Amino acid sequence: MAVPCSLVLLNVKTLLNDAGLIHWTQDELLNWGSEGQVELVVLKPDAATKTVTHQLVSGAKQTNPDDCIEIIDMRQNDNGNAITPTDRATLDRFMPGWMKGPTASTVKHWMDDPQPDTFYVYPAQNATPAKVIITHSFTPPALIANGTLGVRDIYQAAIENYILFRAFSKDAEPASAERAMAYGKAFYG
Numbered sequence: 001m002a003v004p005c006s007l008v009l010l011n012v013k014t015l016l017n018d019a020g021l022i023h024w025t026q027d028e029l030l031n032w033g034s035e036g037q038v039e040l041v042v043l044k045p046d047a048a049t050k051t052v053t054h055q056l057v058s059g060a061k062q063t064n065p066d067d068c069i070e071i072i073d074m075r076q077n078d079n080g081n082a083i084t085p086t087d088r089a090t091l092d093r094f095m096p097g098w099m100k101g102p103t104a105s106t107v108k109h110w111m112d113d114p115q116p117d118t119f120y121v122y123p124a125q126n127a128t129p130a131k132v133i134i135t136h137s138f139t140p141p142a143l144i145a146n147g148t149l150g151v152r153d154i155y156q157a158a159i160e161n162y163i164l165f166r167a168f169s170k171d172a173e174p175a176s177a178e179r180a181m182a183y184g185k186a187f188y189g
Helices: 005-016 026-043 088-094 153-170 176-188
Strands: 049-055 059-063 068-076 084-086 109-112 118-125 131-138
Touching (some): 005 026, 005 153, 026 153, 068 109, 088 109
Parallel strands (some): 084 109
Antiparallel strands (some): 049 131
């Protein structure tokens, strides 16, 4: 069951003692909730995942699916067999020139790359590259008042903590900095 944003707003407004949205606007709270969702997915990629079929291109270097933050799992499209994650340094050490070695239309290993939106596959793909099934985290949609959270339901409290962290960070009251730190710590752990 998706958590309605109206419930998140109600809980946050109650904790802010601002039921009428006099001190903080609804747009601010929703924007901070949207920021919090993205921050949460960066910290906990399983907070928002999807599985897609992805067409590879010739060669070893590949491009992540649209809106992918982090690849979590990869499988062969034709038989569902796992494609194991490894790191480039290992292949570079034990198989120098692997990117230019024999090519195939299947994949044995995948490697994340520090460049944004890039990963590598081994063996490098030939002229008829494979399709793979990728499970990845993604950027959740922005929160809207009549919508629902874009992350898993179990993270409702985390999103509320993030909104409260940002709200109290904005506030100029002397005790607000301490409250902001407490909510920030609750979010970031």
